[in-house]
Amino acid sequence: MPQTPKRRIKSLYLNIAFLVTGAAILLFLFNAPKETTAKLPNDPDHSRFQNMKKKEAEKFCTECHSPEGGYPLPEGHPPKYRCLFCHKRN
Ligand code: HEC
Ligand code: HEC
The missing domain is CATH 1.20.5 (Single alpha-helices involved in coiled-coils or other helix-helix interfaces)
Known part of the structure; x- marks a missing residue:
């Protein structure tokens, strides 16, 4: 038509x-805006996580990143279930 x-x-x-x-x-x-969330550092503490499955790696984060671990998350840190979704690997 x-x-x-x-x-x-x-x-x-x-x-x-x-x-x-x-x-x-x-x-x-x-x-x-540029992505500003800190990346996973590329240092001996974190190098073993670079090639791990994200979900596997995240089990270890709180060994250090907790009040007992000595390197707690900053105050007011956002909900933290999946570390590596926000803190990207290099
Ligand atoms: C063996 C202890 C240890 C483990 C396990 C660990 N971290 Fe860390 N992390 C540190 C230390 C110490 C620092 C502070 C010094 C630095 O920046 O390297 C840090 C710093 C960081 C920072 C801040 C980087 C910046 O630029 O300020 C992030 C993000 C981070 N870690 C994420 C993670 C995630 C995600 C995991 C789990 C996959 C993890 N860490 C596991 C010890 C650890
Ligand atoms: C929803 C996103 C998100 C998740 C999930 C998350 N974070 Fe964060 N994280 C942030 C933001 C945003 C900041 C503060 C801004 C920055 O990174 O400089 C921060 C800050 C940090 C810092 C301090 C960085 C610095 O430079 O001082 C560390 C260490 C950290 N997070 C570790 C972790 C760990 C370990 C986990 C998992 C248990 C996790 N984060 C999960 C978003 C997230």
Whole structure:
């Protein structure tokens, strides 16, 4: 069925809206702040975790990162169930 001029204009507007929305989303993502959460340090204390499964590795974190371990998490630390989701490995 050939398009009537009216319909053609409507779909032109829809296409423009689509493009503008896409551009806005891209711009938004592009301007997101840099990831600032500290990475897993690359030192002897942490090197054995680099190649472990994340879930395995996370069992060991609290050996040191707890009040008893000597290197507790800072006060106001966010919920900490999956350390390596936030503290990325290098
Ligand atoms: C053997 C003890 C030990 C274990 C186990 C350990 N850490 Fe650490 N971690 C430390 C020490 C000591 C520091 C502070 C000195 C430093 O920055 O290396 C630290 C620092 C950190 C920091 C801060 C880095 C920074 O740039 O400030 C993060 C994040 C961290 N550890 C995450 C983890 C995670 C996640 C695990 C488990 C996969 C883990 N650690 C297991 C001893 C340990
Ligand atoms: C939901 C995200 C998230 C999870 C999960 C998480 N952390 Fe953190 N952690 C942070 C943020 C945010 C900070 C403070 C900002 C920063 O890293 O500099 C922080 C800070 C730290 C610090 C101090 C870093 C410094 O530079 O002083 C250590 C050590 C740490 N976390 C270890 C852990 C361990 C061990 C676990 C798992 C038991 C864990 N974190 C789970 C987000 C997270």
